[in-house]
Amino acid sequence: xxxxxxxxxxxYLAHHFHTKDQQDAAIKFGMxxxxxxxxxxFGGLFMAYIAMRYLYPDTFHDAYLYLSIPMGATxxxxxxxxxxxxxxxxxxxxxxxxxGLVRYTAITIACACIFLVVKYFEYSHKIHVGxxxxxxxxxxxxxxxxxVHDAPQLFFSIYFVMTGTHGLHVLIGIGVLLWILxxxxxxxxxxxxxxxxxxxxxYWHLVxxxxxxxxxxxxxxx
Amino acid sequence: MSxxxxxxxxxxxxxxxxxxxxxxxxxLLTVAVSYAGLPPTLSILVAMVVAATKASIVGAWFxxxxxxxxxxxLAFLSAVxxxxxxxxxxxxxxxxxxxxxxxxxxxxxxxxxxQAAMPVEPVPAAEEAxxxxxxxxxxxxxxxxxxxxxxxxxEAATEEAAASDFDAAGAYVVCAACHGDAGDGKxxxxxxxxxxxxxxxxxxxxxxxxxxxxxxxIKEGGAANGLSPLMAAYGGMYDDAQIAxxxxxxxxxxx
Numbered sequence: 001x002x003x004x005x006x007x008x009x010x011x012y013l014a015h016h017f018h019t020k021d022q023q024d025a026a027i028k029f030g031m032x033x034x035x036x037x038x039x040x041x042f043g044g045l046f047m048a049y050i051a052m053r054y055l056y057p058d059t060f061h062d063a064y065l066y067l068s069i070p071m072g073a074t075x076x077x078x079x080x081x082x083x084x085x086x087x088x089x090x091x092x093x094x095x096x097x098x099x100g101l102v103r104y105t106a107i108t109i110a111c112a113c114i115f116l117v118v119k120y121f122e123y124s125h126k127i128h129v130g131x132x133x134x135x136x137x138x139x140x141x142x143x144x145x146x147x148v149h150d151a152p153q154l155f156f157s158i159y160f161v162m163t164g165t166h167g168l169h170v171l172i173g174i175g176v177l178l179w180i181l182x183x184x185x186x187x188x189x190x191x192x193x194x195x196x197x198x199x200x201x202x203y204w205h206l207v208x209x210x211x212x213x214x215x216x217x218x219x220x221x222x
Numbered sequence: 223m224s225x226x227x228x229x230x231x232x233x234x235x236x237x238x239x240x241x242x243x244x245x246x247x248x249x250l251l252t253v254a255v256s257y258a259g260l261p262p263t264l265s266i267l268v269a270m271v272v273a274a275t276k277a278s279i280v281g282a283w284f285x286x287x288x289x290x291x292x293x294x295x296l297a298f299l300s301a302v303x304x305x306x307x308x309x310x311x312x313x314x315x316x317x318x319x320x321x322x323x324x325x326x327x328x329x330x331x332x333x334x335x336x337q338a339a340m341p342v343e344p345v346p347a348a349e350e351a352x353x354x355x356x357x358x359x360x361x362x363x364x365x366x367x368x369x370x371x372x373x374x375x376x377e378a379a380t381e382e383a384a385a386s387d388f389d390a391a392g393a394y395v396v397c398a399a400c401h402g403d404a405g406d407g408k409x410x411x412x413x414x415x416x417x418x419x420x421x422x423x424x425x426x427x428x429x430x431x432x433x434x435x436x437x438x439x440i441k442e443g444g445a446a447n448g449l450s451p452l453m454a455a456y457g458g459m460y461d462d463a464q465i466a467x468x469x470x471x472x473x474x475x476x477x
Contacts, residue, residue: 025291025293028290028294029291029293029294029297032294032297032298033297035298035301036297036298036300036301037301039298039301039302039305040301040304040305043304043305043308043309046305046309047308047309047312050309050312050313051312051316054313054316054317055316057262061262069253069256073249073253076249077246077249080242080245080246080249081242083242083245083280083284084238084239084241084242084284086284087233087238087241087283087284088235088238091232091233091235091238094230094232095232201284201285202285205280205281205284205285206285208280208284209277209280209281212273212276212277212280213270213273213277215252215273216252216256216269216270216272216273217269219256220252220253220255220256220269221256221262221265221266221269
């Protein structure tokens with residue numbers, strides 16, 4: 001059986017595509033275009049970070065000390081591990097291993113939940129002591145720099161907006177991963193039809209990729 | 223195998239495990255470096271190089287860019303390219319604000335010099351004065367009752383200005399940098415200002431203000447009157463009668 005005839009008879013080939021390969025490439029490219037605009041969207045937030053850091057280097061140095069490196073590092077490892085299980089989930093679909101697909105998708109969702117739980121502890125501590133954006137800020141120990149009296153608030157504005165936007169992406173990721181999990185259990189996916197798994201995988205890796213930059217910039221860099 | 227039929231590259235599990243191992247090692251490295259007490263510039267450089275390496279690894283193996291059609295890689299790299307341009311040029315802008323302010327100060331200084339030199343040349347002043355009066359008489363045609371109502375005052379003030387031999391139109395050359403030759407607030411130096419320079423052609427604005435207030439702003443500057451701080455104070459340069467003459471000149475722009 002030649003590959004060409006197999007493609008022509010694929011039950012998953014939509015009528016407006018010539019071949020299954022073309023269809024798969026188009027689906028994936030569409031996802032990449034979405035990911036590209038996600039990158040540019042986060043680019044604006046990173047630029048805000050750069051500008052504020054440039055304008056208030058001292059305050060940024062003082063404020064970042066109040067972020068927990070162990071918690072940030074834990075979350076980094078959790079996300080990297082979830083990226084691994086996501087990649088393995090896609091691989092399971094590629095080799096027709098439905099059990100593996102369900103298992104790895106479930107582990108990925110569990111990791112995403114762990115990430116959010118750690119984030120919850122970080123956020124609740126900051127909300128409790130008053131390390132908050134703008135007018136909500138009431139943390140006294142971090143003495144504001146004279147003349148630029150609102151700089152610590154700025155740091156925490158940026159912290160909450162950047163990690164919050166990223167956290168929202170994690171939350172959305174849990175949603176689409178659950179959708180993949182349900183469909184995988186139903187037996188929707190096989191080596192000939194796994195584009196949704198692959199695209200959700202790409203999305204999940206991007207969420208990981210953004211955290212790879214957020215972690216050192218917010219938690220580590222002096 | 224159906225996998226072969228669609229030319230999909232399936233990486234072995236061991237590859238993914240190695241990639242994960244590399245990412246963990248790089249994470250440990252970046253955390254360790256942050257405790258090493260490097261100078262800030264070097265610290266951020268190392269952190270970003272490590273992060274970029276990790277991102278490349280995730281992109282190449284987890285996101286399959288290494289084996290995919292290069293079109294997806296092109297899309298990804300174009301985003302990276304445009305984001306870098308955005309970061310670079312915005313940072314240039316942040317870093318050169320001081321220099322721009324210096325140039326602006328210098329410009330203002332030069333304008334002051336020009337202003338100081340101006341009254342020494344009475345000949346062009348005399349030539350320009352009738353033109354101003356023409357403009358003043360023409361103005362009410364475009365306007366209506368409101369403009370006519372102020373007419374009597376206008377004449378009196380114009381006479382006063384003429385009597386003092388002060389060339390308001392000549393003085394306006396400095397104002398024109400921002401407020402424009404036609405008084406429409408569209409001068410070359412004012413184009414980018416926010417709030418924009420006052421548009422003196424706006425009859426409705428003239429209706430809502432008083433000559434005294436306009437004179438006060440010219441005398442004390444914008445900052446003292448809750449207006450744009452870029453409107454300088456000219457009280458040290460002109461006396462009250464001269465400022466009144468300038469206000470009369472401004473009225474000639476009214477449409």
